[in-house]
Amino acid sequence: MSSHPTRDDDAVRADAAPAPRRGLRRAADLALASHPGPTVVVTAFSLAMAAGAGASAPVTALVGAAILSGQLSIGWSNDWVDAGRDAAVGRTDKPVGTGRLPVSTVRAAALAAAAACVLLSLALGWRAGLVHLATVASAWAYNLRLKSTVWSWAPYAFSFGFLPMAIALALPGAPVAAWWAVGAGALLGIGAHGANVVPDLQDDRATGVRGLPHRVGGTVTSIGSALALLSATLLVVLAPAGPPSAAAAAVLVAAVGLTIAGTVLALSGGRSRLPFAFAMAVAAVDVVLLVLSDWVR
Structure with a gap:
């Protein structure tokens, strides 16, 4: 019997491919390891909020670059730290866990993105830079340790909650985000955490991850996530001065529908x-409301 570890067929085929094809495959796997969905969505939300608040094109672009680099570092660090766990449970959607992407490559990418994030964030101004770097550090703390504790929800609440503050502080005059924008962001983060973790509860338990959702169970987590998402939308609709507009009411109805649909799917198992x-769609709805409201003070 060979003493060498076995590798999956995809990895073997990738090694046998011509160099240009291997390069393309490596780039595709690196993109997949960055958690492209949340990375693109959070970056797009941030660009919309900056532009909607009246930021100039250069400032908006710098906000997008800072947020993108931070999100890339978070996604890559997650797959770097979880490589062993992903391999143990056979996560075929994880290039690092399957051996298609070396751990050293994704670790180097995470650290490079983090270094770029420091420079780009501070280029927004020291106030905005420090707040944004705190949100990124919070997410890294989740990847490194807090995901396995009862405080697993806290980094999501902190990072989502203070992202509007970082964007506001990057604007001319360094204004601040309204309290309800920060509160809504925190609630969205809590809801997103639950929706993201529920599908992986069984695998996480098998590899020793015991965050809050693992302790209270999938049903409680799904219901709690739905309540957090709905509370975030209610805050964005009702907290700003003046009566809600017809458009805001329509958006609220849409958010309720999306939350119910997502909760039913989560409770059905699988x-x-x-x-x-659906949680990200509710966040998108709330970002639209934020862009249309006076969320900067």
Whole structure:
């Protein structure tokens, strides 16, 4: 019997491919390891909020670059730290866990993105830079340790909650985000955490991850996530001065529908990522409301 570890067929075929094809495959796997869905969505939300608040094109672009680099570092660090766990449970959607992408490559990418994030964030101004770097550090803390504790929800609440503050502080005059924008962001983060974790509860338990959702169970987590998402939308609709507009009421109805659909899917069991997609859709609805409201003070 060979003493060498076995590798999956995809990895063997990748090694046998011509160099240009291997390069393309490596780039595709690196993109997949960055958690492209959340990375693109959070970056797009941030660009919309900066532009909607009146930021100039250069400032908006710099906000997008800083947020993107931070999100890439978070996604890559997650797959770097979880490589062993992903391999143990056979996650075929994880290039590092299957051996298609070396751990050293994704670790180097995470650290490079983090270094770029420091420079780009501070280029927004020291206030905005420090707040944004705190949100990124919070997400890294989740990857490194907090995901396995009862405080697993806290980094999501902190990072989502203070992202509007970082964007606001990057604007001319360094204004601040309204309290309800920060509160809504925190609630969205809590809801997103639950929706993201529920499909992986069984695998996480098998590899020793014991965050809050693992302790309270999938049903409680799904219901709690739905309440957090709805509370975030209610805050964005009702907290701004003046009566809600017809458009805001319509958006609220849409958010309720998306939340109910996502919750039903989550409670039905299985490993579908649709509940998390619905959570991101609710976040998109709330960002639209934020852009249309006076969320900067």
